Amino acid sequence: MILCLNPTCSQPRNPDQGKFCMACGQPLVLDDRYIVRQVLHQGTKGRTLLGIDRGTFPESYCILKQIFLTQSVQAQQFVETFQENAARLKTLGDRPEFPTVLGLFLPEHWHQITIPPTLVFEKIAGESLRQRLDLMGPFSETKLREFLQDILPLVQLIHDHGLIHRDLNPDNLLFTPAQHWAIVDFTAAKVTSKMASAEPGTLIGSGIYTAPEQLRGQSYPGSDLYSLGVICLELLTSIHPFDLYSVRENRWVWRDYLTTPISNNLGHLLDQMLAEAVGDRPQSAQAILDQLFPTARPVTPKPIPRVAPEPPQIISLIEPSPVPQWYCFRTFTGHHAYITALQFAPDGQFLASAAADQTIRLWDLDRRRESRCLRGHRGIISGLAFWGDRLISGSWDYTIRLWNWQQGEQTACLQKRSTWIQGLACWEKTGQLATLGADQEIVVWDLTTQKILYTFTASGAQLIRASQGNNQLWLAQGNHLTCYEQGQSVQTLPEHQGDILDFQVSADGQFLISIATDQTLKIWPLASDYTPKILRPVIPFTQLAIAPSQRFFAGGDRQGNLSLWQLGQEQPFVTLAAHSSEIKAIAIAPDSQIIATAAADKTIKLWRFGIQ
Template identity: 30%
Template sequence: MLCCLNPACHNPPNPDGTIFCSNCGVGLVVLRNRYRPIKSLGAGGFGKTYLAEDIDKLNKKCVIKQLAPQVQGTGALQKATELFEQEARRLEQLGEYPQIPTLLAYFEEDNCLYLVQQFIDGQNLLKELQQQGTFSEGKIRDLLQDLLNILKVVHQHKVIHRDIKPENIIQRGDRKLVLIDFGASKQLTKTVMTAKGTMIGSLGYAPLEQMQGGEAYPASDLYSLGATCFHLLSGIHPWELFTKQGYTWVSSWRQHLQQPVSLELRRILDKLLQEDYQQRYQSAEEVLQDLNPAPPSTKVSSQPPISTPRASAKSPVKLKAWQQRLLAGVAITLGGLVLTQFVGYVRYGLFPTNPISVIASQDSDVFLTRTLTGHSNSVSSVAISPDGKTLASGSDDKTIKLWNLVTGEQIRTLTEHSSPVNSVAISPDGNTLVSGSDDRTIKLWNPATGEQIRTFRGHTGYVNFVAISPDSKTFASGSSHKTIKLWNLTTGKQIRTLTGHFKSVDSVALPVIIRPQSLEPDKQQVISVAISPDGKTLASGSYDNTIERWNLETGEPIRTLTGHSSQVNSVAISPDGKTLASGSGDKTIKLWNLTTGEQIRTLTGHSDWVSSVAISPDGKTLASGSWDNTIKLWNLTTGEQIRTLTGHFNRVYSVAFSPDGKTIASSSYNTIKIWRLR
């Protein structure tokens, strides 16, 4: 079989011995008298691809790429030629790596450009998805392991691929993955390549910086890798979500999965899919470190081991009478100390019947008293009742659980939400529990009986956060659709909707070629809200990196606080109403004068997103929970870091103080930890 190389020929196969194409009449050729095209593999925007045989290598199979751009105009043809030559240069540069095709030849013949490369025997991952269905977590981890090692080599050569997607990843017969199609790749100059006005990449897989202006970083390839993993896990093309939600789909990708994945993988994909490239992993090596965490190191004493004579099994060591009496005395003394400590734990309520690990923190005045288990997914929010006896927790498993904070026993599970529960709050009078969910509803519950009182509807986006006023008459809800709603807790009526939070963002026209402006506001969803102790001021934190202060009585915005460089995940107001604390994706906590809006100070120390902040009832201590798996305690007046609480094995989502300020509850993946402060 011999294939016609006329780009306009729609039926190129011809039997051996044919001189002219039976379809178009063009003469059939063997390129350079060596590469014989035998089958058409497909056509793209810039050219056609053929399976071929290398006559000089015993008819070993190879791939011929022919430049045949389906474009018009000198500029477009020039760009196509540039990209074609670029691919050849990248393959020459990288082709020695076994999981990147090798360049065999690059030449011009009969006024056409040709690129000949190694043939990879296998099928691409899109075809595998179509034939075998969605990928398991194990297959995705294997994919990441393979692709990240390839990207590490690519990026070390200062090359950005710019078009990672399932079609460009082939699985060979040995199950190893091969990254193909370097036609869109670009040499990285210094730390960033910028070619304004040029949009390279595949819709749905390409990150914002690449689609907006042609900027490309190593983190851009990592975003595309994250989008590829999502497609293979869910079976949903990212473009389908992008056309409806813009880039905000990356904050809710896990809702589209057919099977849940582990928190570790969710955390990796969350960071790969950050809209802001600076918030993503910055190198393939960083992702590999999270994918393959090192085992905990065992501390080895710097003192040399003491060598002691080994007693013979046949000749046990005999102790003298005075030695026996001394050892007996030591044993009695140690036993008394242990018993005293045990009694102390019982006396102070630090040794409950629920499974506990009593761990002293860096300072002995903070103890981890118990770990509550029962949720099957991440616990997004915790709240403690005014009497300090009940804990409420909302989870991605769509449930709310009520716990006896004293004994750690689970009281009941509330199961009426149809999507993850993002926030729970208990009214100051203790009579009402409020919950907000991804199902776009807010539910009111009687915490004493577990009875559902009322369902509030009105938000068109996910309900991210709820907060109740000090008089227990009003509550506020923040939504992913850039709105805050105020509700009458007693009647269930909506009081007003606050919609001024994003004026500064909406006024900016982003030159994104394919991103409708109507999709942009979804990016600025309200993540957190807090109400001042006097019930007059509401503060809201958002994805637009700002905090807005509102007059709760009139609904008018008072002031916008700017300073964070990433989304504001949590806000809290001090009991005296003078200080506002905000935790952000920029890994910092900022303290503000609530009256003037002046920034007081910035607290640094966390190594990942600050997901939650809470202020103690006496206004002296700030607690912050972070994706670095820790809780930090701070002196609210001086900003000094007091201590770090460790014990969670995954990111911390929420922290809350008890009314007496002596207990802290913190939540993570399917666990809640209770800490006691003395």
């Protein structure tokens, strides 16, 4: 399939052998060499296309950048700036750290433009900095210094060639298979649009990463250093920069979100890079290197031999290059009714599942098969929890059972209830278990002695969760959440506008996430003023899980979709079509590397991040 080069074409898809678009009649091959396979991104200023360079042997991938003209841009001025930008990019030389400019194409008739001005780049394969952050978590100070030692010489080289990138962000920094960093997306629009952006308020760049002066239509080398400073904050905290800036205080508050301390010198340097005034920032990338490594000599990027371009698979192009992503690597079947609960063993090597078929099944993740089936309950199993080498289950048969799951033996049966078990929550360190009955009575057990410690009633309670960080118990009661200590209510959070469908407490007890029928998702900070961050997912969730690393959380919906969110982001960073029916349970492995989902279709799927 070849896509039409005309961005306004109504039917852009054409057969591989086509020369002209069947819908609009425009040529499909640019310069008898470049064709388009996929639209990677489209915005108001232009679009990015994945193409094939037929002029190489074997054929290779390329990137086409098309620039949309605005009414405030004069054609002659545009041509001069566009050509100047391409010429400056070419002066970077044939270096593998930057994409090579392959061609520059301008319209023949400016009064009637169908194919916009187009710049063709070599495509550099690699894993983006954002992908590495999602996979590995926050950077330590040592790791951040190593990153800056690699990337700052490249920024200095760009500035030495009279260029300002103006869109540095984690998506435009790639770590290549050759084990070096590359800077990509030198979009011509970043230069040509400065004519259109002379009016204050026009955004050049990527939102929060953009230096304040760029909003006023001005760019300096220091603008790139500001963007790099924002990137550093995200690397240290693994939190989106929007949540690291306090609008109320009009300042960056990133230190409040550090998971490990950093040196005063590095903190002061980052504050300098983020200064509002350009003159208050370091004057060059080399100046930052001099502060980071005061005894080192000026760093110049070492020449790296260029690797031959990767030949594409023309017939079936799904991904432009093999990049890590979340994918399903195993599907388990065995239950005969819908699955009600999932729980990973503490070592992460086994997964327990419970279902309405009254069985518990243990799955060996290394061998990728069912390890054991536990039978004994005479009703739907409503909850699971691991406690040391024991597995705990609660059921509609009014019982709580303890299992030596590795041997497949039941070791105890706790039966005080006069109604079915609706949910359970275990404090692993103290060995206490709380159970919620359909009669809304909560019973707290000592698992070691198997004796009841205390009971209390919570009107309207339908969900129960234990806070591992402080031995508190949280209950969803209709449309609000209440925290209990020793059976006494100590905190009630403001109400949702609808009944709560699910909620989860973070591993350290510092925040809580809830989803309700009002289609809002709320992230509650439990260590501060309890003011929630409110999100409105496009597809409302019914199930939630927080990664033990606390770097992301997962949501499942009634359509079978699995969405993954980073804390602080407004939208999920990935949504996967996981199941053919409603997701009933989600669990995340202790190392946060594997996600398990279960659905009404009676299947369990395992997901991980990597190259499929």
